[in-house]
Amino acid sequence: MLKAIYPGSFDPVTYGHLDIIRRSCKIVDELVVGVLNNNAKMPLFSVEERVKMLKEVTKDLNNVAIAPFGGLLVEFARETGAALIIRGLRAITDFEYELQMSQTNHKLEPGVETMFLTTSIEYSYLSSTTVKEIAAFGGDISQFVPEVIGKELKEKMKAKRSV
Numbered sequence: 442m443l444k445a446i447y448p449g450s451f452d453p454v455t456y457g458h459l460d461i462i463r464r465s466c467k468i469v470d471e472l473v474v475g476v477l478n479n480n481a482k483m484p485l486f487s488v489e490e491r492v493k494m495l496k497e498v499t500k501d502l503n504n505v506a507i508a509p510f511g512g513l514l515v516e517f518a519r520e521t522g523a524a525l526i527i528r529g530l531r532a533i534t535d536f537e538y539e540l541q542m543s544q545t546n547h548k549l550e551p552g553v554e555t556m557f558l559t560t561s562i563e564y565s566y567l568s569s570t571t572v573k574e575i576a577a578f579g580g581d582i583s584q585f586v587p588e589v590i591g592k593e594l595k596e597k598m599k600a601k602r603s604v
């Protein structure tokens with residue numbers, strides 16, 4: 442049985458992430474989406490909120506589980522029993538960071554491999570950071586995130602403005 446981890450911040454999940462999740466779960470038997478719990482990254486959404494949103498938008502997929510993780514990714518892989526890490530590659534600018542991360546992880550845990558899926562062309566420009574920026578200025582984000590995520594983002598932005 443092939444079990445894989447798709448790790449990330451998912452702050453929030455976009456159609457780009459969902460594209461990688463949907464394609465990955467056709468390749469592997471079980472996919473665990475690992476949601477980084479690291480407040481040093483100052484996420485907009487708490488890890489609980491990000492896990493909940495991911496569960497909502499993947500509820501039609503029967504071989505996907507969502508779980509938070511806080512320490513080293515290879516530790517999480519070991520705990521989960523996954524021998525494969527999946528990451529999406531958008532443009533060449535992603536490559537350097539991803540190469541460094543995969544080689545470091547392989548040094549830390551040679552039993553865990555990293556596999557890259559190139560992002561579908563229609564999502565190659567997309568990032569959670571740009572989606573948050575557009576939402577912060579009241580722009581239309583409906584082409585970038587599912588409706589339920591757009592709603593959560595709008596509410597979060599409204600709550601932030603009222604602080």
Ligand code: PNS
Pocket residue numbers: 448449450451477512513514515541542545546
């Ligand atoms: O969505 P992101 O922010 O690009 O995801 C980055 C992530 C979560 C995959 C990366 O920060 C990570 O694996 N963090 C866990 C800490 C770790 O294992 N670091 C060593 C690998 S270089």
